[in-house]
Amino acid sequence: MNNTITALKGVKVGHSTHPDKLTGCTVVIFDSPYPVAYKSFGGAPGTFNTDALQNGKSFNRMQGLFIAGGSLTGLMSASYIMQSMIEKGIGSKVGKIINPSISGAVVFDLGTQIGQYDPKYGKEALDNISSNPVINGNVGAGTGTSVGKFQYMQNGTKNAGMKAGVGSSRIDLGNGIIVCALSVVNALGNIIKPDGSVLAGNRDDQKKFKKFEDTTDFVTSINANTTISIVGINVDLKSRENYEHIAHFGSLGQVKAIDPVHTSVDGDTVFVFSTEEIKEPLNSNGKYFQTAGWPLFSIDIIGVAASKAVQNSIYNACNEAITIKYTKGYKGIIPSCKDY
Secondary structure (H helix, E strand, O other), X not given: OOOOHHHOOOEEEEEEEEOOOOEEEEEEEEEEEEEEXXXXXXXXXXXXXXXXXXXXOOOOEEEEEEEEOOHHHHHHHHHHHHHHHHHHOOOEEEOOEEEOOEEXXXXXXXXXXXXXXXXXXXXXXXXXXXXXXXXXXXXXXXOOOEEOOOOOEOOOOEEOOEEOOEEEEEEEEEOOEEEEEEEEEEOOOEEEOOOOOEEEOXXXXXXXXXXXXXXXXXXXXXXXXXXXXXXXXXXXXXXXXXXXXXXXXXXXXXXXXXXXXXXXXXXXXXXXXXXXXEOOOOOOOHHHHHHOOOOOHXXXXXXXXXXXXXXXXXXXHHHOOOOEEXXXXXXXXXXXXXXX
């Protein structure tokens, strides 16, 4: 079974991966313009073309989304992605004019400490799009991402975080409803499992994890954080308010999996899109909830699943990551949870 976002009809994903520069780009492309919403709760987001996705605006359909490394310079990937879309004939057509519509966001990855981000990575990612199951871990925008960075070691000179990357998850709700998530995880905080233990986070000499609230010496690279999640569903939710509601639910998956989260130095953001295949998601029993005064019952059910999908995709991003060598990392590495 395809447990990634490409399980949805008409959705393709491509990565541009540069392990030598610890950065890259991930692109999600739709066969036709799909409704998109987003919510950003981090204090330092870096986004592209998101104003149109807010409530009260008249246009919320996009042909795709992207997540790039390189911090703000990663936003330049949009130009190369759109130019390549034009060359491939992807976008709304008016006469001879092709007008691609995309939105996206960036993460401040380890590659920013190595060299200048190349926006051509956006084109590379588009050239690699496929409907095959998404490759996770140290790929695309997750190539240089890490977690648990609220305190550095050795007088603030060494990154004591652990490796994360791209992660995926899928939840089947029955009646043909699919809720998928793709996350690029680059959090300031630790990744917390459902039992409260740490999956990956800020490490120390005793091979234990630090807790943010117990840390007294906050020496860190404050800008190198952000988790971006993309939730895909196949249900027509009818209104942009409902899609934004799902994005809000999706952010709760970040809250469950990351501690701390949505800080002033995180750019945490959630995008939501729908292929709109299923027009009536409720089965025959669903009408009883609606008539009992719960008109948004189906929205809440999908929203709870979106929260879980995002949470699981964050875990997957850490479980699929592999250890990397990094001179500015504590003991010369950024370890994965599998090696720690």
